[in-house]
Amino acid sequence: MIFEVWAPKATAVEVEVMEGRRAMSPGEGGWWSADVPEAGHGTTYGFVVDGGGPYPDPRSRRQPEGVFGPSAVYDHGRFTWSDHDWKGLDLRGAVIYELHVGTFTPEGTFAAAAEKLQHLVELGVDFVELMPVAPVPGGRNWGYDGVDLYAVNETYGGPDGLKTFVDACHRAGLGVILDVVYNHLGPSGNFLRPFGPYFAGFEGSYWGEAVNLDGPGSDEVRRYFTGNALQWLRDFHIDGLRLDAVHALHDKRAKHLLAELSEEVDALACSVGRPLSLIAESDLNDPRMVRPPEAGGLGMTAQWDDDVHHALHCAVSGESHGYYQDFARLPALAKVLTSGVLHDGTYSTFRGRVHGRSYVGVPGHRLVACLQNHDQIGNRPQGDRLPIPALKLGAGLLLTSPFTPMLFMGEEWGARSPFLFFSDHVEPHLRETEAERREREFVGFWPAWDAPDPSAEETFLASKLDWSEVKEEAHWSLLCWYRDLIALRKALPELSDPRLDRVRVETDPDGAWLIMWRGSLAVLVNFTPDSVTLPLTPGTIVLASDEPVTADGEGVRLPGQSLLICRPPAPVEPMGQRV
Incomplete structure (x- = not known):
């Protein structure tokens, strides 16, 4: 050898x-x-x-x-694969399900996760998105402290375990997306420095030193990362990659690393004969991220869209602190549902400056939207999730929106377990200061930071899903709601139509209700705890979250905190503020 x-x-x-x-x-x-x-x-x-x-x-x-x-x-x-008939999945029209291997099941392994695939099939999702699986220090971590990027965490089952999981997903008809981190490496166990100029010599982000993408010796460093991406897609049969925090990639070259990666992945897709997706996490609100390189873009298949999350979260939770402050009223939700982003060259109060560009012409399927994800839950001091009534409304809007929806593990039944930030650093100085570093990251966002110790095993164990909750009536009812919404999205073409210019939204000036029009379908939401009458004839009721929904000469009356999908008999005049 x-x-x-x-x-x-x-x-x-x-x-x-x-x-x-x-x-x-x-x-x-x-x-x-x-x-x-x-x-x-x-x-x-x-x-x-x-x-x-x-x-x-x-x-x-x-x-x-x-x-x-x-x-x-x-x-x-x-390794012997059994997915020879697998032809891959296109991201268009798909629903993604994000999970953390270590907390998805009590065992925290690929093998145990594979035992839950039937649950995901019955839910109706198309892709499983794994949080990072590269080796990390200790036995528990979110995965963003990874090093040895070509290897797989042995705690989860190592490389054979990952392949077995992917193979099982493909047999079940599910694609697999893997979260990878190329903007930094973890602070512990990182031995790249003695080998060559892998690092740029300055702090690239809050999380660590920038990697060397455009300095002397960077040709081989770039090949290190593109080769890693190709390994997952080729040798592990992964169907797509989610690229962590690409706004923290410091690259001033004429051809950005992402454009180079896009070209390499396109070539590999031609070779393996199945679609391969690249999804960028970016807070730049820049449509160039998802435009093809030949049109001056970076060639990503899609990108995470935090603006949709923030607007949905504010509408169903009532929170308005930190970066939520610009999203606190329903007109913000109306704008993101019809334009993709709120900040498209507008002033961002949280940033103290103008932010973003218009996404006109970008189809909604290129924007991955969610009601919850690992960051938005885990960056809360107590890792708390939305309650069931909020999930019911948020899911109804998300799964009828023009975007690519993504769910976070346990969301579909309203899991009570938190998803906390946890780690297991070996070096005492890292272990003892992890809580302090985490608190500094969110200075000014929360009125007070009162989070469990990230290094405590109890913090990790508390974050594991409790699958027995599914048997409880309230959780089972919510799970059925999610299943019905996903099935309806796939049955009715209007609900997966990605054309943002065909979405119309009307909002109540007092913030009580919202109507989103998807073709001839109307999605009606009552955000208040009291019943509300909307002056609209529902016609055919397609799906309702709560009973009773009543209609009379004045219109349709929705119970408190409920959502209705209907097909009115004829076009109606707008009743509130219209976008």
């Missing part, structure tokens, strides 16, 4: 393998190599760079002893 590693500034590199060290030979472009014929699948090894180490392989495919242990040879060809 030939061991290879990139170390352009090193004067001597050795591979520590088979209970000895072997000198590696320098080659072109700063690459070193050594042939060790007796090594094979499962052989552990590490690299010694100018006498330092041994360090894990930067492209380690397996870390059986964790981030501080040796790498292990892993042969992708040894």
Whole structure:
């Protein structure tokens, strides 16, 4: 077997393998190599760079002893796939379900997660989106402290465990999206620095040092990340990647890393014969993110749309602090439902400046929208979720919207368990200061930060879903509501139509109700706890969240905090403020 590693500034590199060290030979472009014929699948090894180490392989495919242990040879060809008939899924018209492997089930493994796939099939979702699975320090983490980016967390089941999970998803008709982090690496177990110029030398974001995407030596650094993306899609049969916080990628090159990645993934899709998606998390509100490179864009299939989340959250929760303040009234929700974003060149109070550009011409399926996700729950001090009445209304609007909807694990039955921020750093200084770092990240957002200790095991255990809740009447009723909404979205073309210019929204000046028109369908929402009469003849009632819904000569009367989808007999004049 030939061991290879990139170390352009090193004067001597050795591979520590088979209970000895072997000198590696320098080659072109700063690459070193050594042939060790007796090594094979499962052989552990590490690299010694100018006498330092041994360090894990930067492209380690397996870390059986964790981030501080040796790498292990892993042969992708040894795994037997059964998804040969899998042709992939297009993101258009799909519903995504985000989950964290460690808290999705009591066991916290890929194998246990696979046992719950029938639940997701019956729910009606199309894609499972996994939070990051790269190795992290300790036994519990959200995943954004990952290092050894080519490997898979052994706590979850390692590389074979991930492949088995993907294989099971494909057999069940579900696609898999993997969350990857390329804007920084975790603070613990990161041994890239001795090998080469992987870092830019400045803080790229709150989370750590920027990676070197445009400085000297950055050609190979960029290949490190594009190669990682291609590995997941090719060798693990992943169907798409969610790219974490791309606004924290510092790249001044003429061709941005994202555009380069888009081209590479398009080429791979042609090779493997199935659609491959790239979804960017970006708070820039810049439509160039989802426009093709040939049109001057970055070529992402879609991007997360926080503006939709914020407007939905404010409407169903009544919160208006921090970055919610511009979204607190129903006209903000009306705008995001018809324009995709609120800030399209308008003033952002939270940022203290003008923000964003117009998304005119961008189809709604390129905007991934949610009512809850790991960030929006986990960035709350107590990790608390929305209550069932709020979920009922929010889901009704989300799943009839023109966007690509995404749910967060447990949302569909109104899980009571929080989703808290947790970690398990090995170094005492990181473990002891994690809570303080977390509090600093949200200075000025919350009136007070009173969060459980992120390093405590109890914080992690409290975040695990309690699947027994599904059997309780209120939770089962909400689950049925989610199932009905998803089924209706897939049955009625009006509800998945991505054309934003065909969405009309009317709002009550007093903030009591909203009507969203989707073709000839009307989605009526009463946000107040009291019954409200809307002067509209419902015609055919398609789906109602609550009974009784009554109609008379004055219009349709909705119970408090309820939602109705109907098909009025004829077009009606607007009753409130119209967008």
